[in-house]
Amino acid sequence: MAGLHAETSLHLAAALDGAGWHPAAWREPDARPGDLLTAGYWAALVAECEDGLLDFATFEDSLSLQSTDPDRPDQRIDQVRGRLDAVLVAARVGPLTRHVGLIPTAIVTHTEPFHLSKAIATLDWVTSGRAGVRVKVSPRQDEAAHFGRRSLSAGPGLVDDLMHEAADYVEVLRRLWDSWEDDAEIRDTAAGKFVDIAKLHYIDFEGRWFRVKGPSITPRPPQGQPVVTALAHSAPGYSLLARSSDVGFVTPHDRSHAAGIVSQVRAAQAAAGRADAPVHIFADLLVYLDDDANRAAARKARLDDLAGGPQASDALAVTGTPAQLADLLLDWRSAGLTGFRLRPAAIPHDLRQVTRGLVPELQRRAAFRSEYRSSSLRGLLGLPKPVNRYAAA
Amino acid sequence: MNQLSATRPLKQVHLAAHFPGVNNTTVWTDPEAGSHIEFSSFAHFAKTAERAKFDFLFLAEGLRLREQNGRIYDLDVMGRPDTFTILAALAAVTDRLGLAGTINSTFNEPYEVARQFATLDHLSGGRAAWNVVTSWDAFTGENFRRGGFLPQDQRYERAKTFLATAFELFDSWTGDEIVADSQSGEFLAAADAGSFAHHDEHFDISGQFNTPRSPQGRPVIFQAGDSDEGREFAASAADAIFTRHATLEAGQAFYADVKDRLASHGRRPDQLLILPAATFVLADTDAEARELAHEIRLQQVSGPTAIAFLEQLWNRDLSGYDPDGPLPEIDPDPGEHIVARGRASVRMHRDPVATAHQWRAKAAAEHLSIRELIIEVTGRQSFVGSASTVASTINDFVQADASDGFILVPHITPGGLDRFADAVVPILQEQGVFRTEYTGTTLREHLGLAPHQPEAARSAARTAS
Numbered sequence: 001m002a003g004l005h006a007e008t009s010l011h012l013a014a015a016l017d018g019a020g021w022h023p024a025a026w027r028e029p030d031a032r033p034g035d036l037l038t039a040g041y042w043a044a045l046v047a048e049c050e051d052g053l054l055d056f057a058t059f060e061d062s063l064s065l066q067s068t069d070p071d072r073p074d075q076r077i078d079q080v081r082g083r084l085d086a087v088l089v090a091a092r093v094g095p096l097t098r099h100v101g102l103i104p105t106a107i108v109t110h111t112e113p114f115h116l117s118k119a120i121a122t123l124d125w126v127t128s129g130r131a132g133v134r135v136k137v138s139p140r141q142d143e144a145a146h147f148g149r150r151s152l153s154a155g156p157g158l159v160d161d162l163m164h165e166a167a168d169y170v171e172v173l174r175r176l177w178d179s180w181e182d183d184a185e186i187r188d189t190a191a192g193k194f195v196d197i198a199k200l201h202y203i204d205f206e207g208r209w210f211r212v213k214g215p216s217i218t219p220r221p222p223q224g225q226p227v228v229t230a231l232a233h234s235a236p237g238y239s240l241l242a243r244s245s246d247v248g249f250v251t252p253h254d255r256s257h258a259a260g261i262v263s264q265v266r267a268a269q270a271a272a273g274r275a276d277a278p279v280h281i282f283a284d285l286l287v288y289l290d291d292d293a294n295r296a297a298a299r300k301a302r303l304d305d306l307a308g309g310p311q312a313s314d315a316l317a318v319t320g321t322p323a324q325l326a327d328l329l330l331d332w333r334s335a336g337l338t339g340f341r342l343r344p345a346a347i348p349h350d351l352r353q354v355t356r357g358l359v360p361e362l363q364r365r366a367a368f369r370s371e372y373r374s375s376s377l378r379g380l381l382g383l384p385k386p387v388n389r390y391a392a393a
Numbered sequence: 394m395n396q397l398s399a400t401r402p403l404k405q406v407h408l409a410a411h412f413p414g415v416n417n418t419t420v421w422t423d424p425e426a427g428s429h430i431e432f433s434s435f436a437h438f439a440k441t442a443e444r445a446k447f448d449f450l451f452l453a454e455g456l457r458l459r460e461q462n463g464r465i466y467d468l469d470v471m472g473r474p475d476t477f478t479i480l481a482a483l484a485a486v487t488d489r490l491g492l493a494g495t496i497n498s499t500f501n502e503p504y505e506v507a508r509q510f511a512t513l514d515h516l517s518g519g520r521a522a523w524n525v526v527t528s529w530d531a532f533t534g535e536n537f538r539r540g541g542f543l544p545q546d547q548r549y550e551r552a553k554t555f556l557a558t559a560f561e562l563f564d565s566w567t568g569d570e571i572v573a574d575s576q577s578g579e580f581l582a583a584a585d586a587g588s589f590a591h592h593d594e595h596f597d598i599s600g601q602f603n604t605p606r607s608p609q610g611r612p613v614i615f616q617a618g619d620s621d622e623g624r625e626f627a628a629s630a631a632d633a634i635f636t637r638h639a640t641l642e643a644g645q646a647f648y649a650d651v652k653d654r655l656a657s658h659g660r661r662p663d664q665l666l667i668l669p670a671a672t673f674v675l676a677d678t679d680a681e682a683r684e685l686a687h688e689i690r691l692q693q694v695s696g697p698t699a700i701a702f703l704e705q706l707w708n709r710d711l712s713g714y715d716p717d718g719p720l721p722e723i724d725p726d727p728g729e730h731i732v733a734r735g736r737a738s739v740r741m742h743r744d745p746v747a748t749a750h751q752w753r754a755k756a757a758a759e760h761l762s763i764r765e766l767i768i769e770v771t772g773r774q775s776f777v778g779s780a781s782t783v784a785s786t787i788n789d790f791v792q793a794d795a796s797d798g799f800i801l802v803p804h805i806t807p808g809g810l811d812r813f814a815d816a817v818v819p820i821l822q823e824q825g826v827f828r829t830e831y832t833g834t835t836l837r838e839h840l841g842l843a844p845h846q847p848e849a850a851r852s853a854a855r856t857a858s
Contacts, residue, residue, distance in 0.1 A: 024578075026575065026580060027578060028575075031575070033580065034571070034573045037604075037605060037607075039484065039485070039516045039517075039518070063504065063603070064600065064601065064603055065586075066603075073600075075584040075585075077580060077581040077582070077583065077584050078578045078579065080580055081580060081581050081586065081603075082566075082571065082581075082587070082603060082604060083603055083604065084512040084515055084516065085508050085509050085512040085604070087477070087481075088477055088478065088481040088512045088516060089481075089512070089516065091477075091478045091479075091482045092481045092482065092484055092485055092516040093485070094485070095482055095485040095486050096485055110502070110505070111505060112500070112501075112537055112539075113538065114456070114536045114537055115475070115500075115501075118475040118478075119475040119477065119478045121475070122475040122479055123478055123482075125430055125431065126432045126474075126478065126479065126482040128432075142601070145598060145599055145600050146504040146598055147504055147598065148596060148598040149502070149539070180472070185472065187421060187422075189422045192422075192468055192696075192697050193467045193468065194421055194467055194468065194470055194471055195465075195467050195471050195472075196467075197464060200458070200465050209538065210538030211535075211538075212535075212536055212538065213535035213536050214536065215465075217455055217457070217458060217472065217473055218430070218473065218474055218475065219430050219472040306578065
């Protein structure tokens with residue numbers, strides 16, 4: 001942990017989703033709502049993130065149409081509906097970028113850890129070490145019905161169970177990434193052996209929800225283990241962050257709330273025997289930014305008006321200038337947060353305010369990098385390459 | 394051939410590039426052999442195929458490392474990327490090349506696979522293809538939470554149902570739902586976009602599909618497999634069939650058989666392409682190519698590889714035998730196959746004892762050692778010769794209706810396609826049987842397939858069922 005705290009530079013990420021996080025953002029004059037399903041749209045957004053020297057971009061996903069209802073479609077036609085698979089969007093923009101980390105969302109409740117493990121490992125190969133994944137659970141009834149393999153009985157224990165299952169899932173991901181040692185491929189022409197099978201490992205995972213044999217079919221990726229992230233709002237989620245993640249996203253509403261969440265996550269880390277593991281805690285913020293604070297507030301009011309009411313958000317909405325946001329980030333950092341994931345209310349406007357307004361402001365205050373000094377995501381985040389659990393000491 | 398060309402216009406040859414596979418066809422001991430996992434290898438291979446105006450790039454699948462005698466099989470190239478992820482990345486470094494992935498219907502679910510293919514089709518501007526394969530093997534199932542292996546006789550049934558379900562998902566968006574009118578505030582034309590419901594013994598699912606209609610409507614569908622069931626499956630639902638290369642006569646018989654099956658599914662002969670996989674060896678002269686072909690076979694079949702192949706037929710541990718010596722006197726073990734696992738070729742030995750007798754007779758008659766025999770009976774190169782010989786042979790097969798083109802499998806990664814692109818393709822272009830520029834943007838256009846219409850698909854499905 002000491003390494004993460006000692007840094008003077010903040011870590012910054014952008015959360016990309018559709019036309020932005022406000023439900024009416026797609027109606028802004030500079031939005032491109034007809035292009036949301038094209039490669040060019042995402043390539044431009046990720047290039048903007050890289051121009052702004054951000055640590056990484058995240059890509060939202062779900063296994064159902066976007067909905068304001070927690071369990072089923074909401075029948076609305078006035079908001080963006082329909083999306084692309086986030087892992088593939090990240091892969092599509094990977095070869096077009098060189099430094100920025102790429103973290104797609106994957107729903108772990110209905111997918112196969114074996115498939116996701118090789119997909120994220122492949123993203124890491126494609127980007128030479130810039131891959132991560134955000135694991136997300138799904139208590140949604142409509143998503144369960146899209147797969148038809150399990151019924152999720154709504155109740156107080158459901159989310160807790162799903163979080164425990166997600167922790168098992170991440171354990172399988174990490175074991176599979178380690179199932180080939182870095183030097184397993186030997187190409188020994190004399191012996192006729194392509195690999196040293198002593199350096200390939202069955203993972204033999206058996207848990208309450210599934211068992212997976214291994215090894216992976218994909219060799220260990222450049223980062224060893226790509227960066228695992230999750231978003232959490234309460235104790236079961238904080239426990240998942242503590243047990244399983246490299247970067248946790250949380251949603252504090254003020255600095256003391258942030259300090260409380262940080263201490264909960266750190267306590268959960270200690271309880272899970274991971275007190276010394278470097279785990280970043282990023283606060284998520286929904287941002288409406290303009291050079292003039294009044295203009296930002298007016299824009300939010302106009303968007304809310306178009307949407308028929310104020311936006312519901314788990315993350316705190318911040319309306320103001322990039323300099324005001326910089327003040328807030330530096331203030332909240334003292335609560336023990338190591339970075340921030342900013343959700344642009346409208347794309348491209350608020351994303352550009354982050355990359356072209358906030359970033360230069362933080363650089364002036366010597367609180368953000370002025371160039372990329374690592375080509376891997378772990379390198380940007382100050383996270384060491386994990387030792388392979390199967391490698392002989 | 395001349396008579397044929399006089400009576401009808403020349404057929405256009407279709408060519409695809411199969412990324413070298415995880416098997417002994419791929420020679421990793423060659424000094425020119427590069428990485429099988431670095432993205433630069435895939436990018437080089439794909440760019441070569443696109444430079445040569447190929448129809449598409451093809452990736453095979455394997456979901457568990459192969460084993461022999463209870464150990465991971467270490468003689469061949471190993472390790473591969475995730476199919477969807479690497480194809481999406483390749484869409485960034487190519488512009489027209491089709492991107493075909495082999496995806497299993499046993500260890501996946503329709504909703505997820507359909508959105509992955511629809512996404513790949515969006516992100517590539519209409520270049521996605523799906524080679525639908527089936528599996529029944531519990532060995533592979535151990536890597537999956539659903540276990541998911543099937544009785545062998547159910548695997549085609551599940552595959553057919555899986556594909557039909559995926560078609561329903563692809564067609565659940567017709568293409569005009571997204572209005573995105575910022576003035577009126579109407580993003581969707583209707584709230585029920587993507588609605589579907591499918592209930593049968595394999596899939597009981599309903600709801601709304603969340604990836605809107607992609608440029609091709611759905612990926613081009615490939616079916617691999619030579620069995621009667623496989624042919625029937627292809628005739629009912631596939632756009633192209635991926636098969637093994639054979640002699641001209643056997644190829645013509647297969648071609649005629651599959652094309653004849655189309656009518657009973659309400660389809661025309663031009664709605665299904667026959668594309669065998671083929672290997673090639675090129676040199677300045679035919680004689681040099683034959684010599685080179687033999688050297689490559691020696692690289693492909695080392696002594697240990699020869700013993701491993703023999704064990705796969707014999708179903709016994711034969712590690713004590715000398716590859717340069719005679720074949721075993723004992724017969725294969727006819728029991729359950731336990732020596733080699735995770736390898737489709739093992740299942741092709743339908744009558745191991747009879748095959749062993751044939752191999753022994755051949756070895757005795759031609760004075761062949763184990764290694765020499767295996768070189769003879771497995772994986773001889775399809776096309777061997779100078780560029781003009783190979784170009785003529787390929788064209789002859791196509792014009793004689795033994796195929797509609799070939800899926801070429803080079804033996805070196807990633808440069809194994811370079812010479813074919815530089816030497817053979819120009820000859821085919823001069824002969825007027827291969828494109829000099831892409832004329833379309835989608836893979837369906839490259840393959841000469843009509844655009845997919847959702848309604849047409851639904852009525853075709855009804856006819857088929």
